[in-house]
Every structure is written in C-alpha cells, then in structure tokens.
Amino acid sequence: xxxxxxxxxxxxxxxxxxxxxxxxxxxxxxxxxxxxxxxxxxxxxxxxxxxxxxxxxxxxxxxxxxxxxxxxxxxxxxxxxxxxxxxxxxxxxxxxxxxxxxxxxxxxxxxxxxxxxxxxxxxxxxxxxxxxxxxxxxxxxxxxxxxxxxxxxxxxxxxxxxxxxxxxxxxxxxxxxxxxxxxxxxxxxxxxxxxxxxxxxxxxxxxxxxxxxxxxxxxxxxxxxxxxxxxxxxxxxxxxxxxxxxxxxxxxxxxxxxxxxxxx
Amino acid sequence: xxxxxxxxxxxxxxxxxxxxxxxxxxxxxxxxxxxxxxxxxxxxxxxxxxxxxxxxxxxxxxxxxxxxxxxxxxxxxxxxxxxxxxxxxxxxxxxxxxxxxxxxxxxxxxxxxxxxxxxxxxxxxxxxxxxxxxxxxxxxxxxxxxxxxxxxxxxxxxxxxxxxxxxxxxxxxxxxxxxxxxxxxxxxxxxxxxxxxxxxxxxxxxxxxxxxxxxxxxxxxxxxxxxxxxxxxxxxxxxxxxxxxxxxxxxxxxxxxxxxxxxxxxxxxxxxxxxxxxxxxxxxxxxxxxxxxxxxxxxxxxxxxxxxxxxxxxxxxxxxxxxxxxxxxxxxxxxxxxxxxxxxxxxxxxxxxxxxxxxxxxxxxxxxxxxxxxxxxxxxxxxxxxxxxxxxxxxxxxxxxxxxxxxxxxxxxxxxxxxxxxxxxxxxxxxxxxxxxxxxxxxxxxxxxxxxxxxxxxxxxxxxxxxxxxxxxxxxxxxxxxxxxxxxxxxxxxxxxxxxxxxxxxxxxxxxxx
Numbered sequence: 001x002x003x004x005x006x007x008x009x010x011x012x013x014x015x016x017x018x019x020x021x022x023x024x025x026x027x028x029x030x031x032x033x034x035x036x037x038x039x040x041x042x043x044x045x046x047x048x049x050x051x052x053x054x055x056x057x058x059x060x061x062x063x064x065x066x067x068x069x070x071x072x073x074x075x076x077x078x079x080x081x082x083x084x085x086x087x088x089x090x091x092x093x094x095x096x097x098x099x100x101x102x103x104x105x106x107x108x109x110x111x112x113x114x115x116x117x118x119x120x121x122x123x124x125x126x127x128x129x130x131x132x133x134x135x136x137x138x139x140x141x142x143x144x145x146x147x148x149x150x151x152x153x154x155x156x157x158x159x160x161x162x163x164x165x166x167x168x169x170x171x172x173x174x175x176x177x178x179x180x181x182x183x184x185x186x187x188x189x190x191x192x193x194x195x196x197x198x199x200x201x202x203x204x205x206x207x208x209x210x211x212x213x214x215x216x217x218x219x220x221x222x223x224x225x226x227x228x229x230x231x232x233x234x235x236x237x238x239x240x241x242x243x244x245x246x247x248x249x250x251x252x253x254x255x256x257x258x259x260x261x262x263x264x
Numbered sequence: 265x266x267x268x269x270x271x272x273x274x275x276x277x278x279x280x281x282x283x284x285x286x287x288x289x290x291x292x293x294x295x296x297x298x299x300x301x302x303x304x305x306x307x308x309x310x311x312x313x314x315x316x317x318x319x320x321x322x323x324x325x326x327x328x329x330x331x332x333x334x335x336x337x338x339x340x341x342x343x344x345x346x347x348x349x350x351x352x353x354x355x356x357x358x359x360x361x362x363x364x365x366x367x368x369x370x371x372x373x374x375x376x377x378x379x380x381x382x383x384x385x386x387x388x389x390x391x392x393x394x395x396x397x398x399x400x401x402x403x404x405x406x407x408x409x410x411x412x413x414x415x416x417x418x419x420x421x422x423x424x425x426x427x428x429x430x431x432x433x434x435x436x437x438x439x440x441x442x443x444x445x446x447x448x449x450x451x452x453x454x455x456x457x458x459x460x461x462x463x464x465x466x467x468x469x470x471x472x473x474x475x476x477x478x479x480x481x482x483x484x485x486x487x488x489x490x491x492x493x494x495x496x497x498x499x500x501x502x503x504x505x506x507x508x509x510x511x512x513x514x515x516x517x518x519x520x521x522x523x524x525x526x527x528x529x530x531x532x533x534x535x536x537x538x539x540x541x542x543x544x545x546x547x548x549x550x551x552x553x554x555x556x557x558x559x560x561x562x563x564x565x566x567x568x569x570x571x572x573x574x575x576x577x578x579x580x581x582x583x584x585x586x587x588x589x590x591x592x593x594x595x596x597x598x599x600x601x602x603x604x605x606x607x608x609x610x611x612x613x614x615x616x617x618x619x620x621x622x623x624x625x626x627x628x629x630x631x632x633x634x635x636x637x638x639x640x641x642x643x644x645x646x647x648x649x650x651x652x653x654x655x656x657x658x659x660x661x662x663x664x665x666x667x668x669x670x671x672x673x674x675x676x677x678x679x680x681x682x683x684x685x686x687x688x689x690x691x692x693x694x695x696x697x698x699x700x701x702x703x704x705x706x707x708x709x710x711x712x713x714x715x716x717x718x719x720x721x722x723x724x725x726x727x728x729x730x731x732x733x734x735x736x737x738x739x740x741x742x743x744x745x746x747x748x749x750x751x752x753x754x755x756x757x758x759x760x761x762x763x764x765x766x767x768x769x770x771x772x773x774x775x776x777x778x
Binding site for chain 1: 275290291316320322668671673674675676677678680681683686688689690693694696697698700702703704705706707
C-alpha cells in the first residue's frame with residue numbers, strides 16, 4: 001500500500017507480450033504519485049526504448065513532486081526531447097515513438113489533485129459510483145473520423161486506419177499534451193491501459209473486471225489475462241489505481257454558512 | 265448573370281466567403297471555422313478542408329470566380345447543376361474534379377446527391393468510397409428545375425459572390441458530353457464578376473461569439489437543421505449542488521455503465537450547468553446516422569507477424585471503389601489492402617502537416633506580436649508581453665492557452681479549458697473529454713467552500729467567472745479595483761491580474777505568463 005501524500009492510493013500493474021508480437025514494446029510505471037502506460041512503436045526494439053524513456057522521465061516526478069498540470073506536461077516534453085536525442089545518437093532508431101497516458105498526483109492549491117494526461121491512443125478510464133467513462137480522448141485517425149460523423153463507432157475495430165495515431169511522443173515539434181485536472185474521490189479507480197486492452201475487450205468487460213477485485217493487482221492481472229485470452233494481438237499493459245474508499249473528508253456534508261458573510 | 269446558389273442537403277453546411285461559395289460535408293460545428301477561412305478566400309478554405317490530409321478530406325462543391333466565368337470544384341458526392349441543365353459530379357476524380365465555365369453562366373447550384381441508406385454500414389460519408397455514387401450523380405436529372413428556382417434568385421443571390429448582369433439563357437442541351445463542359449462552355453455572356461466580400465461585419469461577430477457555430481448564415485441554407493427529438497432540458501440545479509453520495513447508488517448492479525461512445529451533444533450536465541465551449545457538434549450528422557447494425561461478428565483479422573509500417577501509404581486509401589455498385593457492400597474494409605498487411609501496428613501520422621488539435625480546440629481570430637504571441641484582433645498591445653502589435657489581418661487559429669489560475673494555497677491550473685472549483689467538484693461523467701473542465705479541489709476541512717462553488721468559463725478570448733449558488737459566495741477583484749461579490753449564475757468577465765476569492769478562504773489569480 002502506497003501513500004501518495006495525504007491520499008491513500010493502492011495500485012497494481014501487469015503487462016503481457018500477447019500472442020502475436022515477439023517483443024513487448026509497452027512500458028509502465030506505478031509508483032506512489034505517478035501511474036502511466038506507454039505504448040512504443042518503431043522497429044528493431046526501438047519502441048521499447050521510446051516507451052521506457054517516457055516512464056523513466058515520468059518516474060522522476062516522484063522525486064520532484066509536481067505542483068501543476070504544467071509540470072506534468074513539461075515532463076512529457078522532456079521525455080519527447082530525450083527520445084529525439086536518442087534517435088540523433090542512433091539513427092537506426094529513427095521513427096521510434098510512443099504513446100503516453102496516465103494519472104499523476106499533483107499538489108495543486110494545497111490539496112491533492114489528479115492530473116490525467118494523454119498523448120496517443122492509450123487510455124485512462126475512471127470508475128466511480130458504479131460507472132465508468134474514458135477520461136482521455138484518443139489521438140487517433142478513427143476517433144477523428146467518428147467525431148466528424150464520418151465513421152460509425154461500430155466500424156472502428158475493423159477500420160484500416162485504426163492503428164494510425166495523430167499525436168505521439170518522439171516528434172518534432174513536441175505534441176500538445178492533453179491534461180485534465182480531477183478532484184480525487186474516495187473509492188474511485190483508474191484503469192490505465194494500452195490499446196492492446198481496449199482493442200480486445202469492450203468497455204463493459206473492462207469495467208466489470210476492474211471492479212470485481214478489491215486488490216488492484218488482481219484486477220490488473222485479470223484484465224491483462226482476459227485481453228490475452230481474447231486474442232492478444234498486441235502487447236497488453238494495464239495499471240489499476242484505487243483511491244481508498246475509507247477516506248472520508250466530508251465531501252458530501254453540507255457546506256457550513258459562515259457568519260459575517262452577506263449574500264447580495 | 266452567374267448566380268451561385270446552394271442546396272445543401274442534410275449533413276452539408278453552406279459556406280460563403282469573399283470569392284467563394286461552397287457546400288461542405290462536415291458537422292455543423294465546423295461551420296464557423298470554414299467561414300473564417302472562406303472569408304479570406306478560396307485557397308484558405310481549401311487549405312482548411314484538407315488540413316487533416318487529402319485522404320479524409322470531406323466531400324464538397326465549391327464555386328469561385330474565374331475571370332469571366334466560374335470554376336467549380338467537386339469532390340465525393342457533391343454535385344453542381346449547370347446552366348445547361350446538366351448535373352455534374354466528381355466522377356471518381358481525386359482529390360477533386362474541376363469544371364470551368366469560361367463565360368458567365370446563368371445559374372450554378374451546388375449540392376450533393378446522397379446515396380441510398382448505405383450509411384447503415386457505418387461509414388457515414390466517406391467521400392472517397394462513394395465515388396461510384398458520385399459518378400452516377402453526374403447523369404442524374406437536375407434536382408431543381410431551373411424554371412422553378414429562377415424567381416427566388418434575387419433573394420438568394422444577396423451574398424452570392426459572383427453576380428453578373430442578366431442573360432439567363434438556358435442552354436439547349438449539353439447533355440451527354442460532360443467533357444465539353446469542362447473546357448469550353450458555349451455560354452457566352454458579358455462578364456462582371458464582382459466579389460462582394462463581407463469580411464468586416466463577419467470578423468466582428470466571430471470575435472464576439474467565440475466558438476458557437478450557429479449563426480445567421482445558417483438561415484440562408486435551404487435545409488433547416490434536423491431536430492429529430494426535443495432537446496432534453498438541461499438540469500440546472502438551483503443553488504448549492506447537492507449530489508447524492510456514491511453510496512446512493514450502491515444497490516445498483518455493477519454492470520451498469522456509461523455508453524461506450526455517448527453522443528457528444530446530447531449530454532445533460534447533471535451537476536453543474538457547464539457550458540460546452542466546443543461549440544455545437546455534429547447534431548445533424550449524429551441524428552442522421554441510422555442506428556448501425558451490430559459490428560460485424562466475423563473473426564478478427566488474423567494475427568500476422570509483426571510488420572512495421574512506418575507511414576500509412578496514401579495510395580492505398582486513395583484508390584476509388586473499383587465498381588460503382590450502389591448496393592451496400594462492406595466496401596470500406598475490403599477496398600483497402602492495408603489492414604491485412606499489418607493489422608496491429610500503430611503508426612504515427614507524422615507525414616501530415618497539421619495535427620488533430622487544430623480542429624479540436626475552438627478557433628479564434630488572432631494577431632501576432634513581434635515576439636510571436638497571439639492576441640485578440642483588436643488588442644493594441646500583446647496580452648502576453650505588452651509589446652505593441654503592428655497592424656495586420658487577424659487569422660483564425662486554434663485557441664491558445666489563455667493563462668493560468670494561480671492558487672493562493674499553492675499550485676496553478678492552466679486555462680486551456682474551463683475550470684470547476686469547489687470542495688468536491690463534479691460534472692457529468694459523460695461529458696465528452698474535449699468539453700470537460702478541469703475539476704479543481706480547493707478549501708480545507710471547515711467546509712466553507714461549496715462542493716461545486718464557482719466555475720471559470722472560456723469563451724473565445726474571454727475568461728468568465730460564475731458563482732454556482734455557493735453558500736458563502738465568490739468575489740472578483742479586477743486589477744486595481746475593490747472586490748465585488750458575484751450574484752449566483754451571473755457571468756463576470758475577468759482580466760489578467762484579477763483575483764477570484766471563494767468564501768473568503770481561497771483566492772485564485774488570473775495570470776498570463778510571459
């Protein structure tokens with residue numbers, strides 16, 4: 001059990017090469033503040049290098065706790081620079097890149113906040129109140145086509161452009177990083193995954209499995225196992241983050257009116 | 265005279281600009297961006313249309329003045345009814361077909377022929393896969409006989425870009441020889457192509473109305489927006505928002521979940537009346553799309569050896585449908601060889617010059633300072649570095665981050681989207697990601713700050729603060745002024761340097777970083 005400052009957070013992580021690939025190009029990190037998945041791409045094992053650079057750079061946030069969403073974006077820009085530097089040093093790695101998505105505990109405004117970030121088509125789901133939704137928005141060609149009304153969501157799985165992502169780390173200039181600040185809620189969970197999970201399991205299966213096991217490590221193992229059994233056509237990586245439900249800071253108690261303040 | 269009129273079918277928007285008239289197959293929320301571009305000219309409009317790459321460029325019919333005559337560009341299912349009574353389509357030509365009427369024509373109607381409900385296949389309007397339908401459209405009879413439409417020409421013409429003295433001579437019948445139209449039309453009529461740019465007023469309204477995409481121009485479109493069902497009333501909570509605790513739903517089955525892809529525009533905000541800075545998305549498209557059949561239950565593509573495809577090869581996708589078969593065949597997958605070659609290899613679309621973010625963020629008009637910062641069009645000095653801004657034509661750009669909210673207790677929040685402030689802020693979870701605000705938790709354990717206390721809304725270049733009926737109130741101090749208490753749900757515009765204070769406990773300063 002890890003303590004991300006005042007928030008009680010537990011996490012589990014699992015990854016599998018799948019049934020088709022020879023290498024696992026995904027990398028993941030699940031520490032006390034930083035939880036992330038990176039799905040690398042590029043031949044000759046370069047994808048592994050790119051994704052590892054990202055999780056290592058993000059892992060440095062453990063030592064230098066971020067105080068704003070910009071700090072998280074800056075870490076990803078730094079990772080982007082390191083990937084480019086690595087390519088410069090070894091031209092054989094040209095074209096390597098990676099997605100990056102996850103959640104980071106940020107001390108904003110004197111309180112812990114989640115900062116959810118995303119570049120690419122890996123995903124962060126949030127589960128709370130018996131519901132699940134995808135927090136991030138895929139930076140993918142098919143998502144754009146769906147948004148533009150050009151493609152029905154049911155066609156995404158078989159669409160020829162489904163593996164084309166529109167933002168990734170390892171590009172010059174650096175991609176814009178999507179960030180969302182979220183207020184922590186007791187009992188909530190995050191599922192952070194590469195598309196090896198979301199392409200094999202539908203949202204319903206992901207939600208059921210993610211809720212079914214109190215231990216986030218068991219949940220992560222079960223999710224990865226289910227995706228591999230469903231086909232495992234890509235590397236599968238999952239981090240499950242659980243905010244302790246026992247924490248009670250009276251979020252739902254009524255706000256106390258204060259004397260001396262007059263409403264208009 | 266050459267009248268360019270439009271008959272935008274469902275799913276198309278009409279765009280008029282300085283020297284161009286077009287109907288484009290895009291969601292209505294893109295209308296404003298298109299009009300901004302069109303107000304600068306034909307080339308700027310085309311540039312925007314292909315900003316995501318030629319492969320996914322939408323269908324369009326576009327007319328622009330060309331010497332004495334008119335150039336008509338056609339892509340996908342779009343059509344143009346020519347003065348001779350013929351209707352021409354793109355005829356499979358990629359990226360588009362060009363038809364030149366050398367002499368002023370009497371009347372050109374831009375439209376499109378929507379194919380049969382093959383949209384049930386899911387591919388709603390992939391222009392490049394609809395080439396067969398477009399070819400068929402070329403020989404279809406005129407949708408609107410000229411005799412009928414002529415009387416209204418005067419009205420419709422008002423904002424048409426090409427207006428040439430009268431000479432309405434219906435051509436006999438060019439009929440079968442479509443090629444003849446292309447290079448030399450028999451129409452010989454005096455010229456006076458006079459573009460009527462209406463840039464001035466348009467820029468003004470664009471700047472004010474930020475990203476809301478419905479405007480007066482839409483009224484001239486012949487097709488009203490389809491409203492298939494009454495928009496549900498948003499739930500506007502009266503005062504302090506008391507959301508049920510999570511335990512309230514404890515009895516529900518864990519199987520309940522949100523839709524995998526909730527329709528982005530029909531969401532009701534169940535906690536706060538949060539706005540949708542993303543503009544009104546594609547209601548028409550969403551509404552018109554029939555409920556798709558369940559996804560093809562066929563076996564997934566067979567796993568193959570790991571193959572690296574560094575770039576998607578445009579040639580594969582650009583290939584038109586081989587046969588103009590109007591039948592709803594499962595064309596999209598079959599027509600493209602790429603998926604089987606490398607089904608699960610993720611590739612970066614680095615080859616394309618622009619990224620999706622260009623169309624994800626609302627578009628604002630901006631001018632550049634000498635240091636390269638963006639500012640609102642009428643700013644005398646840069647909003648970031650205070651340098652004087654030289655006179656220039658404002659250009660539409662994706663809205664930059666407007667600054668940060670620096671929190672008195674530490675930390676900051678970027679103003680790249682709206683912000684909801686409170687002790688335990690919540691919004692509807694089904695709000696699309698692009699429209700979801702930052703949820704920032706502020707305040708201590710003494711519960712002076714309400715759960716959803718105040719919100720900061722971005723509208724164009726403006727930053728607005730609104731108290732959400734909080735128990736202990738919100739004040740705003742503009743730079744150099746005394747704090748003023750906000751009335752609930754009343755918007756207060758703020759400037760850099762303004763300080764927002766929640767319940768006299770936590771304050772946030774709006775800063776623009778240099």
